Amino acid sequence: MKFSKDFKNQIICGSAVDVMKEIPGGSVHLVITSPPYNLKNSTGNGMKDGRGGKWANAALQKGYSNHDDCMPHDEYVKWQRECLIEMMRIIPENGAIFYNHKWRVQGGLLQDRQDIVSGFPVRQVIIWRRKGGFNFNPGYFVPTYEVIYLIAKPKFKLSPKASGHGDVWEFTQEMNNEHPAAFPVDLIDRIVSSTSAEIILDPFMGSGTTALSAINFKRDYIGIDISPEYCEMARKRIKQHQAQVKLW
Numbered sequence: 001m002k003f004s005k006d007f008k009n010q011i012i013c014g015s016a017v018d019v020m021k022e023i024p025g026g027s028v029h030l031v032i033t034s035p036p037y038n039l040k041n042s043t044g045n046g047m048k049d050g051r052g053g054k055w056a057n058a059a060l061q062k063g064y065s066n067h068d069d070c071m072p073h074d075e076y077v078k079w080q081r082e083c084l085i086e087m088m089r090i091i092p093e094n095g096a097i098f099y100n101h102k103w104r105v106q107g108g109l110l111q112d113r114q115d116i117v118s119g120f121p122v123r124q125v126i127i128w129r130r131k132g133g134f135n136f137n138p139g140y141f142v143p144t145y146e147v148i149y150l151i152a153k154p155k156f157k158l159s160p161k162a163s164g165h166g167d168v169w170e171f172t173q174e175m176n177n178e179h180p181a182a183f184p185v186d187l188i189d190r191i192v193s194s195t196s197a198e199i200i201l202d203p204f205m206g207s208g209t210t211a212l213s214a215i216n217f218k219r220d221y222i223g224i225d226i227s228p229e230y231c232e233m234a235r236k237r238i239k240q241h242q243a244q245v246k247l248w
């Protein structure tokens with residue numbers, strides 16, 4: 001598939017790395033994404049072996065529709081680094097990547113994702129503090145934060161006044177979405193409105209949240225997801241959103 005006008009404002013069903021390889025260097029101004037976190041490859045609980053255990057009620061207990069979220073750790077890190085290499089190639093000298101991830105404790109050690117992002121130009125770590133949260137285990141405080149790495153090329157600048165948002169952002173998690181791990185639109189609105197990017201890519205588009213935000217600010221989007229089901233979900237959601245926006 002060659003990059004053409006058809007690529008813009010489309011949801012493409014395929015593997016993130018394969019599809020990104022078809023996108024010419026420097027042609028996408030901003031990447032906003034949340035990859036699968038490899039959550040089911042966790043130390044010693046039912047999330048890994050499917051029994052559920054303390055995670056029995058978690059939305060991601062069964063993984064995603066076309067991805068089980070349970071890769072050997074080294075393989076997962078290698079894959080995510082390949083994804084970041086493609087994202088870096090695609091953005092121009094004033095481009096940036098907002099890469100959402102989660103830190104966790106594994107086997108008593110902090111898994112801070114340094115193995116994924118090391119060597120990439122991480123400029124800042126933003127804390128996304130969720131309002132409230134779910135607790136599946138009485139032995140733990142409710143987990144309420146995730147991180148967003150701002151990985152930026154040298155000429156990337158924020159829009160005027162955006163720096164005033166600070167580096168701890170509070171947004172309620174998405175509640176009304178059939179996708180098990182959707183972004184809240186407000187969070188992505190904050191990112192999109194903080195930049196002047198014209199074309200925005202989400203290589204793990206899921207239910208289409210990044211596209212909705214792009215539409216809110218009259219920017220173009222490109223979405224990729226491996227799951228035909230989520231691609232359809234995203235297309236439907238985008239269509240409904242566009243109809244709503246026209247009414248405003």
Ligand SMILES: C[S@@+](CC[C@H](N)C(=O)[O-])C[C@H]1O[C@@H](n2cnc3c(N)ncnc32)[C@H](O)[C@@H]1O
Pocket residue numbers: 014015016017033034035036037064065066067179181182183184203204205206207208209210224225226227230
């Ligand atoms: C954390 S979710 C993204 C959710 C999205 N931010 C939203 O708001 O709906 C990760 C997504 O990555 C997709 N995925 C898993 N493996 C993939 C691959 N190799 N290439 C592209 N997408 C993949 C899953 O289907 C899932 O929808």
